[in-house]
Amino acid sequence: MKSKTFDTKKFLMNNVLYVIMIVIIITIAFISKGRFLSMRVMRDILNQSSVRVLVALGCMFVILSGQADLSGGRMVGLAAVVSGTLAQQQTYAIKFWPGLPELPVIVPVLVSILLGVAVGLCNGWIVAKLRVPAFLATLGVQMILFGANSLYINKAPNNSQPLGGILQSFKNLGSGNVAGINYIIIIAVVSAVLVHILLTKITMGKQIYAVGGNPEAAKVSGINVFKITLITYAIAGAFYGLAGCLECARTGSATSNYGLSYELDAIASCIVGGCSAGGGVGGVPGVFLGVVIFNVINYGLTFIGLSSYWQYVVKGLIIIAAIAIDVRKYDRKS
Amino acid sequence: MTNSGVLLQMTDISKSFPGVKALDKVSITVRSGTVHALMGENGAGKSTLMKCAFGLYHPDEGEIKIDGKSVTLENPRKAMDCGISMIHQELQPIRTQNVMENIWVGRYPYKKTGPIHWVDEKKMYDDTKALLDELHIHDIDPYTSMGELSVSHCQLLEIARSVSYGAKVIIMDEPTSSLTDAESELLFAIISKLTAAGTAIIYISHRIEEILRLADEVTILRDGELVGCWPASELDGNLIVNRMVGREMTTRFPPKNRKIGEEYLQIENFTSADPSSFKDVNFHVRRGEVLGVGGLVGAQRTELMETVFGLRPLASGTIKIGGKQVEIKNAYDAITNGIALLTEERRATGIFPLLDITENTVVAKEAKEPEYFHMKNGLLDSKKRNNETQDYVEKLSVKTPTLKTPIINLSGGNQQKVLLARWMLTSPDILILDEPTRGIDVGAKFEIYTLIEQLVEQGKCVIMISSEMPELLGMCDRIMVMCEGKLTGILDGETATEEQIMLLASSYNK
The missing domain is CATH 3.40.50.300 (P-loop containing nucleotide triphosphate hydrolases)
Structure with a gap:
């Protein structure tokens, strides 16, 4: 009973992402007379996408489990500042922790990730145990994180200045490369692959989909919904922490304003990337592409000389379109 | 069976969904003052046909006539304006509001002061009371919050709501599936009151006893096609089952060949932590x-x-499986x-x-x-x-x-x-x-x-x-x-x- 028009519609619904992306790239390439399609531009876009990919991967876990997480951006900021204060040169005049020796690079990275996990566990506990709606719980946590971060960075002698004197070895994490490919791109891609395996090849991944698909049925089926909720938030936190420390490494600095509204971009990327806002649907390839699309738009619009404010207008339109399509995609006949 | 006028006539209705032809040239004629049963296995197309009648689905082909006039039902609102109402299998009342607000939602009676429309609570209460009395539903107060009512009461109120719209045809999709026998009796009494007043009921149910008791006519569907329509007096349980499944069904239950063994599950002194729930229950299963x-x-x-x-x-009590006490949290x-x-x-x-x-x-x-x-x-x-x-x-x-x-x-x-x-x-x-x-x-x-x-x-x-x-x-x-x-x-x-x-x-x- 399939008609031709139906197929076209279904194709568009399932591949809207790719269609949008191709249309935008072609348009930008056309306006820039082909200069946009150079290797250098592509590498820049991937570079900028890397940190965003990590935030979006984390956020995706929470969205798949049927919850929401607004704490991502501020967690990135906190991790950036904390890792920055642990990775300053011994000779830097206003070293944050003057007595602290120069630590191996792995220390600030691990501390960031653990900090993220701790905050994630708090998020999960507030949502799953105290039953505060996720949207509001993580909104509260987000504010607390920003406050705590601002208090922390305000410590004398730093007094809220952007952190400086970051160790070169730490900065290398963000700017170093192997065979012309930046470490952060490699980290992002490896993370994406690992997450993909976790979601499709590990029992726990399947259980995240089950909890997002119908938490009540998951409970009856013997899944520990509380544990899964804690784990998804903890994994999300770990990714925010990692993203924050890489953000500091990449820019060679950090302030408490770092990561502002990253969580919104991450959520938008997930939705555009095919995650259902209701949970239980979505996956890594879509989310990865969702992030890249947004960065292509960011970069591309600037590249052809449009005001960066246009980015917001275009992004907003894409989010609305993506959700409008999402709603129709899962609108089933009984 | 009465020979009164035709209220709803659906002719050669077809409807396809991606990959499935849900309805293939199905027709049904519903007469005033009758209960018209619609039967068929799951997936036979009963609900699809009724959703077409209620404007939830739009048929690909076919004609719908109400009172002899051809109509297009764009949406449920239009269907209700035409006098068709549907009681869904899964009810969705507004649980946070009370009974009368649920019945009159979207059309509260009001008093007018200049441009301001004040909701007329008094009239709403009286109208609700009158409506419930008319249907012999005496144990529900219009001020009761909907969330406190049982499924069966919600269902009765849904019927009351249909009546308040002046529905000429009321579609009931598995109305007794969540009712006890006593509650079903109340529903049947209401149905006969409604039909006596000239309303037609389209009654979807799997329960053959009910159909034989209530229905005047029975339309049977199978795999999206019409099997036929018969006066209920010409049918019995076996005939209905045969026509629904299209094969002989000799028994409704499989033959038993059980060997009952030792007691395996033992429940002792089970009392719920919820004081309004069960108390001191003992049983075993072999x-x-x-x-x-x-x-x-x-x-x-x-x-x-x-x-x-x-x-x-659980407040107190023990579970034993195979003689051993177990803890189930x-x-x-x-x-x-x-x-x-x-x-x-x-x-x-x-x-x-x-x-x-x-x-x-x-x-x-x-x-x-x-x-x-x-x-x-x-x-x-x-x-x-x-x-x-x-x-x-x-x-x-x-x-x-x-x-x-x-x-x-x-x-x-x-x-x-x-x-x-x-x-x-x-x-x-x-x-x-x-x-x-x-x-x-x-x-x-x-x-x-x-x-x-x-x-x-x-x-x-x-x-x-x-x-x-x-x-x-x-x-x-x-x-x-x-x-x-x-x-x-x-x-x-x-x-x-x-x-x-x-x-x-x-x-x-x-």
Whole structure:
């Protein structure tokens, strides 16, 4: 009973992402007379996408489990500042922790990730145990994180200045490369692959989909919904922490304003990337592409000389379109 | 059967969904003052046809005439304006508002002061009271919050709402599926009042006894096609079943060949942590036995069984399995102790709607023994997951295009079979089935009965909660009856009668 028009519609619904992306790239390439399609531009876009990919991967876990997480951006900021204060040169005049020796690079990275996990566990506990709606719980946590971060960075002698004197070895994490490919791109891609395996090849991944698909049925089926909720938030936190420390490494600095509204971009990327806002649907390839699309738009619009404010207008339109399509995609006949 | 005028006429209605022709040139003629039963197996197209009549779906072909005038029903609003109303299988009242607000929602009576429309609470109350009195619904106050009412009361109010719209045709989709017999009687009384006043009722039900009792005419559908329309007086149970399934159905229950063994599950002094729920319940189930659980709505049967399964908190009492006392705090404990629970609310607590057949099947087994589907390297063995699912799809003859189909796209009966497969895969010793055949067509019912028979013949214990008397009497070795949280009696399945069950189900009041 399939008609031709139906197929076209279904194709568009399932591949809207790719269609949008191709249309935008072609348009930008056309306006820039082909200069946009150079290797250098592509590498820049991937570079900028890397940190965003990590935030979006984390956020995706929470969205798949049927919850929401607004704490991502501020967690990135906190991790950036904390890792920055642990990775300053011994000779830097206003070293944050003057007595602290120069630590191996792995220390600030691990501390960031653990900090993220701790905050994630708090998020999960507030949502799953105290039953505060996720949207509001993580909104509260987000504010607390920003406050705590601002208090922390305000410590004398730093007094809220952007952190400086970051160790070169730490900065290398963000700017170093192997065979012309930046470490952060490699980290992002490896993370994406690992997450993909976790979601499709590990029992726990399947259980995240089950909890997002119908938490009540998951409970009856013997899944520990509380544990899964804690784990998804903890994994999300770990990714925010990692993203924050890489953000500091990449820019060679950090302030408490770092990561502002990253969580919104991450959520938008997930939705555009095919995650259902209701949970239980979505996956890594879509989310990865969702992030890249947004960065292509960011970069591309600037590249052809449009005001960066246009980015917001275009992004907003894409989010609305993506959700409008999402709603129709899962609108089933009984 | 009266010869009064035709109210609703649907001619040659066809409707396709992606991949399925749900209706193929189906016609139905509904006359004023009659009850017109619409029957067919799940997936036969009954609901689709009625959704076309109510403007929820738009037919691809065909004509709908109301009072002899051809109409296009764009949406339910238009259908209601034309005098058609529908009571859904799954009701959606606004639980936070009260009875009268639910009845008059969208058209509150008002008093006007200049440009301001004040809601006229007094008139709304009086109108509601009058409406309820007219329908002999005396035990509901218009100020009661909807959330406090039982499903059956919500349903009666839904009917009241249809009447208040001046509906000429009221479509009832499985109206008694969540009602007890006494509540059903009240519904039937209301139906006869309505038909006496000239209203037509289109009545969808799987319950043959009800149809034979209520209906004037019966239209039967099969696989989206019209089988025919007969006066109810020319039909009997066997004829209806034969025409619905298109094959001879000699018995409604499979032959029994059970060997009942020792007591396996023992429940002692069970009292719920919720003071309004069950108290001091004792029972046991033997190997190879079906224990039926009868009772009216509010008997706390579901609550009791969900507590056994660890979903609800227990105040006091013990569970013994195979003579050993066990602690069950959550569903995981229950599953690892060999218990399975097929819940009553398939949509709310059963299926993962957007996940596919495989995921829906393996989920409980995977929670119980994650390693079962692991390859040596710890990753999931997709092949094994699919093969095991495929086995059950074939064993239970689940009708699905592929294993990758989201379960929501299957009919109710097939969803239920997938859920049964989910539990059978956990190889349980004790299966608790809460209304396992609710909203399922006759053919699928028989398949589920056969499956239950196979399970008990393998020596498993089955506990079956059911509100259908014939099912309790036909399938169970013993029937325990509850009333308002108390166990009022346990009957022998061989000798029990419907009257005995009814008596015990209402005995606590007396």
